[in-house]
Amino acid sequence: MTETTSAPHVSAASPGKCPVSQFAAEFNPFDEEYLQDPYAVFTRARNEEPVFYSPEIGYWVVSRYEDVVAIFRDTESYSATAAGELIKPPCPAAMEKLAAVDFVPSTMLVDEDAPLHTKRRRVLRKGVTDDRVAEIEPITRRFVGNCLDAMVKTGNADMVADMTFQVPALTAFVLMGVPEAEVERARGYASRFALWIWGRPTDEQQVELAGEFAAYLQYAREHVERLIANPGDDYMSNAIKAWQKAGNDDVWDKTYLASIMQSHLYASHETTTNATANGFKVLLENRDQWKLLCNDPSLIPNAVEEILRYASSVPAWRRVTTRPVTIGGFDIAAGERILVLTGSANHDDAVFDDGDRFDITRENADEHVAFGWGIHLCLGQALARMEMRVMLEETTKRVPHLNLVEGQEWTYSPNTSFRGPERLLVQWDPAQNPAPDDRP
Numbered sequence: 001m002t003e004t005t006s007a008p009h010v011s012a013a014s015p016g017k018c019p020v021s022q023f024a025a026e027f028n029p030f031d032e033e034y035l036q037d038p039y040a041v042f043t044r045a046r047n048e049e050p051v052f053y054s055p056e057i058g059y060w061v062v063s064r065y066e067d068v069v070a071i072f073r074d075t076e077s078y079s080a081t082a083a084g085e086l087i088k089p090p091c092p093a094a095m096e097k098l099a100a101v102d103f104v105p106s107t108m109l110v111d112e113d114a115p116l117h118t119k120r121r122r123v124l125r126k127g128v129t130d131d132r133v134a135e136i137e138p139i140t141r142r143f144v145g146n147c148l149d150a151m152v153k154t155g156n157a158d159m160v161a162d163m164t165f166q167v168p169a170l171t172a173f174v175l176m177g178v179p180e181a182e183v184e185r186a187r188g189y190a191s192r193f194a195l196w197i198w199g200r201p202t203d204e205q206q207v208e209l210a211g212e213f214a215a216y217l218q219y220a221r222e223h224v225e226r227l228i229a230n231p232g233d234d235y236m237s238n239a240i241k242a243w244q245k246a247g248n249d250d251v252w253d254k255t256y257l258a259s260i261m262q263s264h265l266y267a268s269h270e271t272t273t274n275a276t277a278n279g280f281k282v283l284l285e286n287r288d289q290w291k292l293l294c295n296d297p298s299l300i301p302n303a304v305e306e307i308l309r310y311a312s313s314v315p316a317w318r319r320v321t322t323r324p325v326t327i328g329g330f331d332i333a334a335g336e337r338i339l340v341l342t343g344s345a346n347h348d349d350a351v352f353d354d355g356d357r358f359d360i361t362r363e364n365a366d367e368h369v370a371f372g373w374g375i376h377l378c379l380g381q382a383l384a385r386m387e388m389r390v391m392l393e394e395t396t397k398r399v400p401h402l403n404l405v406e407g408q409e410w411t412y413s414p415n416t417s418f419r420g421p422e423r424l425l426v427q428w429d430p431a432q433n434p435a436p437d438d439r440p
Contacts, residue, residue, distance in 0.1 A: 024052040027061065029316065029339075030200050035412045038315055038419070042344030043356065051328025057087070057416075059318070059339040060332060065348035065369070067327055068340050071319055072373035075114060080376060082320035082337055084111035084197060084263075087416060091203045094210035101214040106259035110267075110376065117375065119251050123242040124260070125379055127175070127235030133382045139174055140387055143167045144394045152398055152430065152438045156405075159424040160277050163395075168272035168387050175383070176265050177227055177234030182219075193266040199415035220261035224254065236261055272384045274313035274420025275370075276391050279304070281424055282311050284404045286358050293360060294400040297393060303360035304388045308346075309368035310358045315343025316416050317372065339416065342369045398438055401428045 023044065028034060034041055045052070045063040054061050062068060071078045084107065090098065109120060147163040157163070173180070193216075195201055196209040224240065231237035239260055243252035283290045283303070293299055319338040324331065327338075346368045347355035359365075371378035378384070395402070405425035412419055433439050 020053060020055055021049060023049055024054055024061075025056075027052070027054045028056045029416045030414045035414060035419075036410065038343060039347060039356065042315075042341055042347060045341065046344055046348060051330055053330075054339070057339065059337040060327070060330070061339045061341060062327060063341040063344040064328075065345040065351045068342060068345040068369060069373055071327070071338065071340055072369070072376065075375060077321060077323055077325050078319040078338065079113050079322050080111050080117070080319065081107075081113065082111070082318040084108045085318075086197055088200045088206065090210060091206055093203065094206045097207060097210035097214050101218055103214065103217060104255050106255050108259055108263040109379070110263075114375065116251065121375075121379065124235070124239060124264075127238040128379050128383055130382055132175075133386050136171060136174060136383070137386055137390065140167060140171045141390050141394065143170045144391050148394060148398050152433060153440050155430045156425070156427045159280050159426055160273070160421065161423070163391060164276040164280070164420075164424070165269075165273045167391060168269035168276070168384075171383070171387055172265055172269040175235045175268060176223075176261065177232050177236050178223065178265070193263075194270065194413050194415045194418040197415075198417040199413065216262055217258060220258040220265075221254075223261055224257045235264070268380050268383065270418060271313045271378075271380075272387050274418060275308060275311075275384065276388050277420045277424050278311035278313060279307035279388060279392070280395075280402075280426070281404070281421060282307065282358055283360075284402065284426070289358060289360050290402075293392070294396045297396065299360055300389055300392050300396075301385075302362070302365055303392065304385055305365035305368065306358065306360045306362050307388070308370040309352065309362075309365050310346070312343040312346055312368070312370045313420055314370060314417055315419050316341050318417070342372070343419075345369050398435060399428050399433065401432050402426050403428060 027041070027045075029038070042063055045061065050064045050067065051060065051062050053059075062071060109117065109124065112120065144163070144167055147166055151157040151162050172178075173182075193213075195205070196213055201209055224236065227234075227237050227240050228244075231240050236257075239252070239257060243254075243257060246252050283293065289303075293303055317340045319340060321332055321334050321336045321338065323334045326332070332338075346352070349355045351367060352362070352364065371381045371384075403426060405427050408423070408425045411422045413422065430438070430440050
């Protein structure tokens with residue numbers, strides 16, 4: 001049994017028999033109040049019930065930094081296999097959509113355990129080394145420059161549509177070896193992946209999403225076949241070369257290659273899209289911090305860390321117990337689902353002084369768990385940091401007088417694990433642009 005806290009034990013062998021407080025009963029990561037401000041709920045959880053069972057979703061919910069890190073660290077007691085399972089199983093009509101393309105369930109790197117995870121990660125990490133990220137940075141900077149060129153004289157923009165989606169998506173396509181002519185096609189397939197896996201769509205939505213997932217899978221298979229015939233020097237080609245070298249073994253096969261293409265293309269842009277959009281939003285809401293950043297660009301790398309901590313693009317993740325454990329005084333049986341509130345851990349006052357305060361000069365901002373922890377630490381973290389840094393560098397330089405449009409409505413995808421505004425409306429006076437060539 002794994003012990004993660006020293007609190008008095010409360011017997012909870014069966015979730016159905018576990019006492020459920022009003023707070024726990026009302027917890028719902030899909031309702032609008034939570035989607036608008038999950039951090040208010042996180043603060044209550046840490047202070048009132050740092051571990052509780054949610055009958056709404058059938059998960060144990062863990063909110064304190066110490067417990068979150070202990071769960072990530074203990075890979076023997078907490079399996080990653082729950083990370084990629086659908087919150088809502090496919091309805092029969094959705095299953096028909098999947099069957100039509102001969103869908104075969106496959107894992108993703110995020111929901112694999114050792115030793116298989118270790119073998120695959122050892123190969124895949126070669127595609128996102130620091131040197132590879134450095135090679136891609138000039139391309140990313142060009143993408144950012146193109147976005148700013150298109151909007152800088154207009155005086156208004158949607159930062160999501162006009163930059164924070166485009167730049168990570170285009171960079172991800174370069175990383176994955178997607179031809180530029182196919183960018184729009186691939187981007188459309190990936191746009192609602194989070195709702196499909198980590199959301200709770202209606203049956204009607206699920207059928208539509210299953211169709212999109214099936215089309216996305218077909219594209220992934222086509223791309224893999226193309227790279228098998230003509231591999232390049234990209235992330236997917238690196239995996240394909242490993243498959244060709246190993247033969248059709250238990251580590252690599254074509255089904256898994258398509259799964260990598262599908263899931264990693266999504267993960268490599270959607271999380272950075274959300275993180276950067278969250279960053280612009282919180283910086284512009286905290287005007288003193290935005291001005292500080294514009295006046296001193298050397299603060300940008302630490303600002304990236306504080307954004308990742310304060311406004312996590314992945315505020316929750318999932319695990320499943322492999323054996324009886326004890327968390328926060330609760331004895332929890334094997335086979336129970338755990339919702340790990342990484343966003344809450346990142347605000348824990350026990351680690352971050354005044355954790356609900358946004359401060360780009362915070363000395364320990366990089367102790368966040370926005371990229372996970374341990375063996376499942378995000379492979380693309382260096383790429384994400386680079387993209388966020390470049391977008392902030394170029395934007396603060398060319399439109400430092402950027403402002404949020406007042407009174408705009410904030411909307412978020414209703415899912416447990418990925419969070420970022422779907423739109424981010426901004427405005428500025430083009431006549432005040434610092435560079436003469438950027439003025440009307």
